[in-house]
Amino acid sequence: MSSPFLSSPHTVATSQVPDERGRFGEFGRRFVPETLMHALEDLTEHYAKAKADAEFQMQLEELLREYVGRPNPLYFAERLTEHAGGAKIYLKREDLNHTGAHKINNALGQALLTIRMGKKRVIAETGAGQHGVATATACARFGLPCVVYMGEEDIRRQKLNVFNMKLMGAEVRPVTSGSRTLRDAINEAMRDWMSSVNDTHYIIGSVVGPHPFPMMVRDFQSIIGREARLQVLEHTGSLPNEVIACVGGGSNSAGMFYPFVDDQDVALTGVEPGGKGSGPGEHASTLVHGEKGVLHGSYSYVLQDQSGQTSDVHSISAGLDYPGVGPEHSYWKETGRVNYVNCSDDDALEAFQLLARTEGILPALESSHAIAHGVKAAGKRSKDEVVIVCLSGRGDKDVYELARILGKDI
Amino acid sequence: MPFIAAGDPDLETTVEVIRELAEAGVDLIEVGFPYSDPIADGPVIQASYTRALGKGLKVEQIFDTVKTLTSTHENLPPLVGMVAFAIIFRIGPEAFIKKAEEAGFSGLIVPDLPGDEADEFAELIKQSSLDLVQLIAPTTPEKRVEKILNTASGFLYCISVAGITGARDELPAELNDQLRDLRSKTDLPLAVGFGISKPEQVDILRDVADGVIVGSAIVRHLEDVSDDASKASAIEAIRELADGMVAATHRS
Numbered sequence: 251m252s253s254p255f256l257s258s259p260h261t262v263a264t265s266q267v268p269d270e271r272g273r274f275g276e277f278g279r280r281f282v283p284e285t286l287m288h289a290l291e292d293l294t295e296h297y298a299k300a301k302a303d304a305e306f307q308m309q310l311e312e313l314l315r316e317y318v319g320r321p322n323p324l325y326f327a328e329r330l331t332e333h334a335g336g337a338k339i340y341l342k343r344e345d346l347n348h349t350g351a352h353k354i355n356n357a358l359g360q361a362l363l364t365i366r367m368g369k370k371r372v373i374a375e376t377g378a379g380q381h382g383v384a385t386a387t388a389c390a391r392f393g394l395p396c397v398v399y400m401g402e403e404d405i406r407r408q409k410l411n412v413f414n415m416k417l418m419g420a421e422v423r424p425v426t427s428g429s430r431t432l433r434d435a436i437n438e439a440m441r442d443w444m445s446s447v448n449d450t451h452y453i454i455g456s457v458v459g460p461h462p463f464p465m466m467v468r469d470f471q472s473i474i475g476r477e478a479r480l481q482v483l484e485h486t487g488s489l490p491n492e493v494i495a496c497v498g499g500g501s502n503s504a505g506m507f508y509p510f511v512d513d514q515d516v517a518l519t520g521v522e523p524g525g526k527g528s529g530p531g532e533h534a535s536t537l538v539h540g541e542k543g544v545l546h547g548s549y550s551y552v553l554q555d556q557s558g559q560t561s562d563v564h565s566i567s568a569g570l571d572y573p574g575v576g577p578e579h580s581y582w583k584e585t586g587r588v589n590y591v592n593c594s595d596d597d598a599l600e601a602f603q604l605l606a607r608t609e610g611i612l613p614a615l616e617s618s619h620a621i622a623h624g625v626k627a628a629g630k631r632s633k634d635e636v637v638i639v640c641l642s643g644r645g646d647k648d649v650y651e652l653a654r655i656l657g658k659d660i
Numbered sequence: 661m662p663f664i665a666a667g668d669p670d671l672e673t674t675v676e677v678i679r680e681l682a683e684a685g686v687d688l689i690e691v692g693f694p695y696s697d698p699i700a701d702g703p704v705i706q707a708s709y710t711r712a713l714g715k716g717l718k719v720e721q722i723f724d725t726v727k728t729l730t731s732t733h734e735n736l737p738p739l740v741g742m743v744a745f746a747i748i749f750r751i752g753p754e755a756f757i758k759k760a761e762e763a764g765f766s767g768l769i770v771p772d773l774p775g776d777e778a779d780e781f782a783e784l785i786k787q788s789s790l791d792l793v794q795l796i797a798p799t800t801p802e803k804r805v806e807k808i809l810n811t812a813s814g815f816l817y818c819i820s821v822a823g824i825t826g827a828r829d830e831l832p833a834e835l836n837d838q839l840r841d842l843r844s845k846t847d848l849p850l851a852v853g854f855g856i857s858k859p860e861q862v863d864i865l866r867d868v869a870d871g872v873i874v875g876s877a878i879v880r881h882l883e884d885v886s887d888d889a890s891k892a893s894a895i896e897a898i899r900e901l902a903d904g905m906v907a908a909t910h911r912s
Contacts, residue, residue, distance in 0.1 A: 255753050255780065271776070281745050281772045283700040285797040285822050287804065427706060433697065440699040445823035447799060544746040545697065547772070557719045558750030559696040 256549055263587035265511045267578065272461020272548075275584060277577035280460040282547040286440075289447045294462040296367050301469065306362065313358050314473065317391065322346045324481035324638070329608040330625065337491065337631035339624055341611075341641040342478045344502065351614065351643030352474060352502045353384035357453060359470035361388035364451040371450040372396045375439040377404055377432030377498070378569030378616060379411025380643055381455030386420035388453075396420040399438040401430040404568045410647050429562050432498075432572045436546050456499025457576030460547030464504075464576050471505025478638055479509050486636055492517040492627055495640035496620040497537065497590065498570035500579045502642035507588060508578075517589065520579065521623040523565035524592035530555075534563035536575040537583050537590040550577040566595035566655070567615035569643075597622040602645060602652065614643035615651070661851055662902060663690040663742065663875035665705060666722045667712035669885045673895075675729055677882075678736070680895055684902035687871055687909070688738045688815075690769065693722060695744040700771045702826030704876035707883065719751060723763040730764025738766035740793060740814070745773045745781075753781055757788050767791030767814040775808035782811035791815075796842065798822050798834060805845065815849040816842065818869070820856065826876045828855035831864065839868035859908035874905060 258276045267274045280290060300306040314320040322343040331339045344352040357374075364372055372394050376382030382398040389396035398415055402424045405412050415422050428434040436459075443452045457464045457471070475493075482490050493510055495503035497520040510516045525533035533539065536551050543552035545560060553561040553573040565571040582588035593601075598615060601622035605613050613621055617640070624639035631637065645652075653660045662681050666674050674691075681689055694709035694717055701709070730736060741760055748756045748770060760768060767790050773781060775794060785792040791814025796805060799822050809816075818839060820831050839850055852865055853873030862872055878901060881894045 255749070279777055280774065281777060282774065283771050283797070284774050284795045284804075284808070285700070285799055285819060287774045287776070287797075288799045288801055427710070428696065437697050437699050441702075441824050444700065445821075447822060542749075544744075544749050544772070546699075549749075552746075554746070554750060556750065558744070558747035559713060560746075 260584045263511055263582055263585035265508060267581065268461065268465050272465065274464070274578045274581035277550050277580040278461055278464060278548050280547060281544050281549065282460045283444065285444050286447060286460070290460055290462065297363060297462055297466050300363055300366055306366070310359055310362060314355065318348045318354050318358070319346065320473065321477045324478055324485065326485065327609050330605065331628065333604065333608050334625045334628040336633060337628040337635035337637045339628050340482060340485070340490070340636065340638045342474060342506065342638060344474060344640060344642045345611070345613065345617070345644035349384050349387050350646065351380040351384065352471060352505065353381040353455060354387065355473050355505065356455065356467050356470040356501065357381065357384035357388040360451065360453040361392050361394065364394060364453070365392060367451060369449055369451040371446065372453055373399070373439050373442050373446070373450055374453045374455060375399045375432065375435035376455060377435065377571060378567065378614070379404065379408040379415070379647060380569060380614070382415050382420070382422070383411050385453050385455070386415040386418040389420065390418040397442065398422050399425050399435040399442070401425045401432060401435050403430040404432065407568050407651050408647055409650065431568065433560065440546070456501040457504045457578060458499045458546055458548065458574055464548065464578055467501055468504040468508055468578060471501050472508045474502065474505040474640065475507060475509035478506065482636065482638060489513055489516050490638045491631060491635040492519060492637045494519045494521060494620050494624045494627060494637060496521045496570060496616050496642060497575060497579060498523065498534070498572050498616065499574065500576040502640050504576055504578055506640045507582070511587060518587065519623065519627065520588050520590045521619045522590060522592040523567060523570040523619060524594040525564040525566070526595055531562045532564055533592065534565045534571050534573060535592040536573060537579060538592045542580070545574040548577050550580040551575050551583065566598060567619065569614070569616040570619065591623060593619040593622045599652070599655065601625065611641070612645035612649070613641055614645050615648045617642045661688045661690065661871050661873045662686055662878050663692060663873060665692040665694055665708040665712055665879055666725070667694060667715065667717035668708040668879070668882050669711060670715065671721060671725045673882070673885065673891060675725060676895060677898060678729060679733065680899050681902050682733070682736050684899055685906050686737055686902055688740060690740050690742050690873065691722070691726065693719065693741060693743040693747055695747060698744065700824055702824040702876060704880045705825050708879045719747060723759045726763040726765065739764065740767040740769055741765050742769045742771065745770050753784055757784055757790060761788050761790060765790060767793050769793040769795070769817060771795060775804065775811055778811045793817050795819055798832065798838065805842070809846050812848060815851050815871070816846060817873070818842065818850055818852045820852050820854045823854065825854050827857035831855060831861060836868050843868065859904045862905065862908035871909065872905070874901070877901060
């Protein structure tokens with residue numbers, strides 16, 4: 251259903267979004283209780299100042315270099331390329347970051363901002379646990395108390411990350427409402443924030459939520475695409491033909507795509523979790539199967555029923571198991587700038603094992619979705635073309651779940 | 661001003677509770693439209709919504725039930741719908757307003773549609789017979805108050821504490837100051853909600869507010885309704901609470 255209510259005409263996608271009200275085309279904005287509005291205005295103001303402050307940027311750059319280990323490589327995956335039999339596949343190695351995923355880029359940025367704003371406590375939500383670990387890490391590094399909300403079902407799926415968070419001093423609060431996954435963890439974190447907003451910053455982990463979060467998280471994650479763009483020019487002398495990343499809430503993909511948005515000749519492809527099928531509750535392909543609606547404070551594509559109730563979703567990967575998506579992705583879909591496809595649980599599992607065998611790299615189950623599609627896409631292109639796939643995280647956290655699914659004992 | 665969630669445990673009970681509250685002489689009744697992701701609500705109302713949705717409750721059924729009620733019951737206080745914007749947007753704002761009017765609602769509270777985002781919706785509401793009740797929070801600064809008052813009608817919903825819905829023992833000291841300030845800025849009646857559960861709290865607010873909203877303290881009585889006997893005792897407990905609150909409110 252397309253409603254004329256909030257809509258605005260879509261033209262060619264530009265990187266000059268959002269506007270001051272947090273609108274990416276028609277999407278985004280702030281649909282939150284009044285209690286949070288002042289904090290969001292305050293955060294917008296602080297972030298704008300920090301963004302323009304050379305010292306803040308230097309601090310962040312130094313942390314990313316010395317603590318995270320950036321820049322990470324853009325790696326030519328020779329044997330994977332051979333297997334795919336087409337375009338050269340390059341992997342952006344976010345898995346090599348400290349804490350093993352791209353989430354640390356954003357967590358550190360927002361932790362620095364927390365200190366700047368004089369807030370004394372941090373809360374976060376997590377799905378696969380990667381953002382929880384990244385936030386716990388940043389908080390340990392700066393001595394901030396940290397509470398991470400995590401769905402009970404995800405706690406079961408991601409034991410290793412839960413233990414890691416606790417080791418770093420974070421309190422992990424199990425969420426037992428609803429589907430006990432990422433969506434419910436966000437609800438609980440928002441509720442905590444409603445009561446604690448005066449002294450607490452909510453480090454949201456993806457490009458979702460009310461303005462300024464989608465913009466701010468995209469900016470912090472854009473280091474991925476900025477590095478990849480420079481590196482591919484160094485390696486090959488030209489821009490890639492296609493850039494591919496997985497999309498749950500959409501933070502690694504937003505960070506990867508954003509610096510390429512104005513390069514009209516570079517095809518951008520987002521890969522959503524296709525789960526077990528296209529029926530309701532079988533997947534979490536918000537852009538492929540969803541409709542426009544409101545969830546978690548912003549207007550974007552969502553998976554919901556005809557009454558506006560959020561649908562249950564499924565993905566093998568806890569980090570992609572989410573019925574919403576960042577508003578900038580909806581904008582990119584609507585303008586046609588990014589093509590969104592999906593990849594099944596089974597294909598992701600196969601890609602996980604394929605990358606392990608061909609390159610000696612264990613990808614996160616989230617990233618495996620991008621790998622699966624990357625192999626397909628490269629196979630259809632000629633050998634002188636180049637495809638970049640964002641390897642957003644490493645797969646150590648997933649081996650228990652993988653073993654369980656494959657029926658193997660560890 | 662009591663709040664109940666529509667359809668918990670079923671719409672038949674909702675109707676009975678509304679009738680009982682009307683008899684108790686409450687000034688207005690808020691009818692919550694159950695929503696899957698209510699971020700402003702505490703555990704009691706969340707659980708109530710989950711129970712209602714678990715039985716497959718649809719928005720249409722709420723409208724049908726309220727329509728039957730308002731067209732057959734003469735001495736009903738105004739009914740105001742408490743609805744997430746997600747639901748309104750999905751049904752379509754114009755269609756939703758029309759259905760709410762036809763059902764006999766007097767107004768709507770949309771907790772996740774803050775003043776800044778309300779312009780388009782307020783414009784549509786203005787063309788209807790409905791009021792758009794706006795919320796003011798303890799965290800709302802002066803300059804936002806002006807903006808919110810621009811699109812507010814009916815009454816002003818003043819949130820007592822920064823937080824989620826649910827009974828609390830104490831109300832913050834700053835609340836009275838904020839209410840006095842609001843009183844000087846608007847002629848709209850001021851109703852205080854979140855954390856209100858006892859007649860004693862009404863006494864504290866008597867001089868600064870025109871009404872109080874009681875939600876979780878009412879809704880929690882419906883938690884264990886499983887048969888006619890438990891339903892009767894739940895309705896009795898709600899009536900008792902309503903009587904106490906009405907007496908406290910109307911005492912001068």
